[in-house]
Amino acid sequence: MALLEIRDLSVEFATAGGTFRAVDGVDVSVDQGELLAIVGESGSGKSVSMLAMMGLLPWTATITAEVMRFDGHDLLGMSARQRRRIIGRDMAMIFQEPMSSLNPCFTAGFQIKEALRLHTDLDRRARHARAVELFEMVGIPDPEARLRAFPHQLSGGMSQRVMIAMALACDPKLLIADEPTTALDVTIQAQILELLTTLQQEQGMALILITHDMGVVAETAERVQVQYAGQKVEEQPAIPLFSTPRHPYTAALLAALPERATERRLPTIPGIVPGQFDRPPGCLFAPRCRFADDRCRSTPPKPASPELGLARCHYPLTHAAEAEA
Amino acid sequence: MLKFLLSRLLTFLPTFFGVTLISFAFIRALPGDPIIVMAGERGITEERHAELVRQFGFDRPIWEQYLDYLWGVMQGDLGQSFVTKKPVWDEFFALFPATLELSVCAMAFAVLLGLPAGVIAAVNRGKFFDRALMSTALVGYSMPIFWWALLLIIVVSGWLQWTPVSGRISLMFFFPQPTGFMLIDSLISGEKGAFASAVQHLILPTVVLGTIPLAVIARQTRSAMLEVLSEDYIRTARAKGLGPFGINGVHALRNALIPVVTVIGLSVGTLLAGAILTETIFSWPGIGKWMVDSIFRRDYPAVQGGLLLIAVIVMIVNLTVDVVYGFINPRIRKG
Numbered sequence: 031m032a033l034l035e036i037r038d039l040s041v042e043f044a045t046a047g048g049t050f051r052a053v054d055g056v057d058v059s060v061d062q063g064e065l066l067a068i069v070g071e072s073g074s075g076k077s078v079s080m081l082a083m084m085g086l087l088p089w090t091a092t093i094t095a096e097v098m099r100f101d102g103h104d105l106l107g108m109s110a111r112q113r114r115r116i117i118g119r120d121m122a123m124i125f126q127e128p129m130s131s132l133n134p135c136f137t138a139g140f141q142i143k144e145a146l147r148l149h150t151d152l153d154r155r156a157r158h159a160r161a162v163e164l165f166e167m168v169g170i171p172d173p174e175a176r177l178r179a180f181p182h183q184l185s186g187g188m189s190q191r192v193m194i195a196m197a198l199a200c201d202p203k204l205l206i207a208d209e210p211t212t213a214l215d216v217t218i219q220a221q222i223l224e225l226l227t228t229l230q231q232e233q234g235m236a237l238i239l240i241t242h243d244m245g246v247v248a249e250t251a252e253r254v255q256v257q258y259a260g261q262k263v264e265e266q267p268a269i270p271l272f273s274t275p276r277h278p279y280t281a282a283l284l285a286a287l288p289e290r291a292t293e294r295r296l297p298t299i300p301g302i303v304p305g306q307f308d309r310p311p312g313c314l315f316a317p318r319c320r321f322a323d324d325r326c327r328s329t330p331p332k333p334a335s336p337e338l339g340l341a342r343c344h345y346p347l348t349h350a351a352e353a354e355a
Numbered sequence: 356m357l358k359f360l361l362s363r364l365l366t367f368l369p370t371f372f373g374v375t376l377i378s379f380a381f382i383r384a385l386p387g388d389p390i391i392v393m394a395g396e397r398g399i400t401e402e403r404h405a406e407l408v409r410q411f412g413f414d415r416p417i418w419e420q421y422l423d424y425l426w427g428v429m430q431g432d433l434g435q436s437f438v439t440k441k442p443v444w445d446e447f448f449a450l451f452p453a454t455l456e457l458s459v460c461a462m463a464f465a466v467l468l469g470l471p472a473g474v475i476a477a478v479n480r481g482k483f484f485d486r487a488l489m490s491t492a493l494v495g496y497s498m499p500i501f502w503w504a505l506l507l508i509i510v511v512s513g514w515l516q517w518t519p520v521s522g523r524i525s526l527m528f529f530f531p532q533p534t535g536f537m538l539i540d541s542l543i544s545g546e547k548g549a550f551a552s553a554v555q556h557l558i559l560p561t562v563v564l565g566t567i568p569l570a571v572i573a574r575q576t577r578s579a580m581l582e583v584l585s586e587d588y589i590r591t592a593r594a595k596g597l598g599p600f601g602i603n604g605v606h607a608l609r610n611a612l613i614p615v616v617t618v619i620g621l622s623v624g625t626l627l628a629g630a631i632l633t634e635t636i637f638s639w640p641g642i643g644k645w646m647v648d649s650i651f652r653r654d655y656p657a658v659q660g661g662l663l664l665i666a667v668i669v670m671i672v673n674l675t676v677d678v679v680y681g682f683i684n685p686r687i688r689k690g
Contacts, residue, residue, distance in 0.1 A: 136606075
């Protein structure tokens with residue numbers, strides 16, 4: 031049985047201009063110890079679906095799903111109080127902006143020990159020892175001094191390490207990393223990614239890596255799920271996804287990788303993700319798709335077979351040559 | 356820290372001298388002759404008047420009088436009251452405990468009610484409690500303090516007869532007052548019912564004086580909380596599985612306190628100004644009432660000295676707030 035299973039998740043926000051559907055019928059499934067990457071542009075609903083699962087969305091959000099199950103717990107029928115016992119312990123999350131994700135008024139030590147105080151029955155001394163151990167585990171030099179440091183005394187990379195240490199405090203079964211490297215320097219990005227994948231293997235936990243960077247996916251993921259405008263448009267293991275993308279959007283994302291560029295100008299995907307007021311009636315990607323025809327523009331496509339990467343497309347790409355074209 | 360304190364003390368100097376000059380000029384700019392006021396209804400002869408003018412030094416050039424006063428101030432001598440002939444310093448500090456007691460109670464009232472009210476309003480943003488609280492706060496902030504005091508006296512003291520109308524303690528009690536703080540003195544006096552009487556006398560003045568700071572603190576806490584609640588670190592706190600108290604009461608409030616402490620510091624000035632009205636209405640024998648009386652008597656040394664001491668107290672409070680600020684906000688804490 032999967033560690034995390036979400037079927038047909040939708041999230042709607044009540045806004046002044048009506049409801050906005052940020053996540054539209056997304057399925058997510060992760061096994062114990064697996065590394066899943068969720069890829070997509072800004073506004074594709076990657077973070078929102080995970081925040082919905084953690085119960086971290088504001089009250090303006092309406093969450094519906096057919097199944098939302100984690101480690102045998104039904105997240106849908108759960109009270110906020112019951113959910114609080116799971117999140118931060120079995121299911122933890124780190125965020126995009128490490129510097130603003132730490133509370134500026136409390137020391138790093140206070141913030142990491144707080145999670146331990148909440149979810150474990152360790153005493154004061156044991157919590158301190160555990161915090162030192164965690165800081166060493168995530169590669170923070172001089173942990174004793176860093177525990178006493180305030181967030182403004184830490185660099186971005188160091189803050190993200192503190193965030194990771196905090197998330198790992200109670201040995202979670204699942205860690206969700208929401209664009210953990212986006213706000214960091216390129217050299218630090220590689221270090222943090224390596225740290226995450228190493229920890230994932232050592233601790234045997236499942237890791238969901240949310241990113242918009244196909245390069246990050248190529249380096250880390252086992253299985254990849256591509257999201258566009260709140261829908262899952264494709265899902266494949268990493269290697270076939272890179273060699274034979276099935277959805278034109280995936281293909282376009284891959285073509286935009288600098289490493290793959292064949293011409294002087296980097297290929298781009300024209301246009302932007304549709305928002306609240308310009309959702310097309312047919313395939314959501316149709317306005318930006320090179321292959322779109324009238325059928326794409328009028329009829330929403332259904333996911334294709336698993337062999338075709340569940341591609342939500344009327345005309346999934348069938349061979350690599352076409353994708354490269 | 357020491358360097359910070361010293362640099363702040365240096366900035367006090369211009370303010371200090373400014374206050375001496377303004378208070379000196381201000382009371383002399385008021386029409387009226389202190390000697391005639393002192394003489395009262397019986398009047399005074401020309402010769403006696405001229406003699407007193409010479410005695411008080413009013414015949415000398417005004418700048419000489421100012422320098423003379425300043426010289427005294429530098430030596431810690433604020434002069435003698437024209438009316439009581441007692442040193443202004445002694446007069447002030449005999450009455451100051453009453454004002455301090457009232458101000459501390461009013462501030463405690465404002466903070467203890469205002470902080471939680473602001474937090475609860477922010478957490479329930481847009482709901483009934485929030486709207487009700489914020490409208491009440493606006494009314495409280497806009498209400499003239501003397502009118503509010505009279506209203507409370509009529510309803511609470513008059514109709515309901517729950518509290519006395521004026522004074523610090525019932526006339527039935529008489530005991531030594533070593534500290535000058537009625538709550539403490541009545542407790543250590545051991546007289547039965549004295550403490551209860553002191554508390555009863557404090558209630559209305561506290562509420563009246565604390566109303567405006569209460570409204571300001573509640574509104575400021577609410578808006579600071581709203582800003583803080585949308586920060587990333589609040590999401591982190593929630594992702595840890597913290598409950599509402601941990602999120603709002605610890606993570607959010609600690610950050611929201613930064614602007615609130617500033618407002619509390621600024622309120623101290625307002626509080627001392629409000630004390631003048633409140634003390635006059637409730638016949639509270641503090642420096643506020645004493646200042647008003649001194650102004651009417653044209654008691655130059657008393658008014659000058661009183662203003663100067665109040666200004667120094669406000670400056671010290673502001674310095675304290677700056678120090679507290681450093682403790683609350685680690686980002687500005689420097690060695």
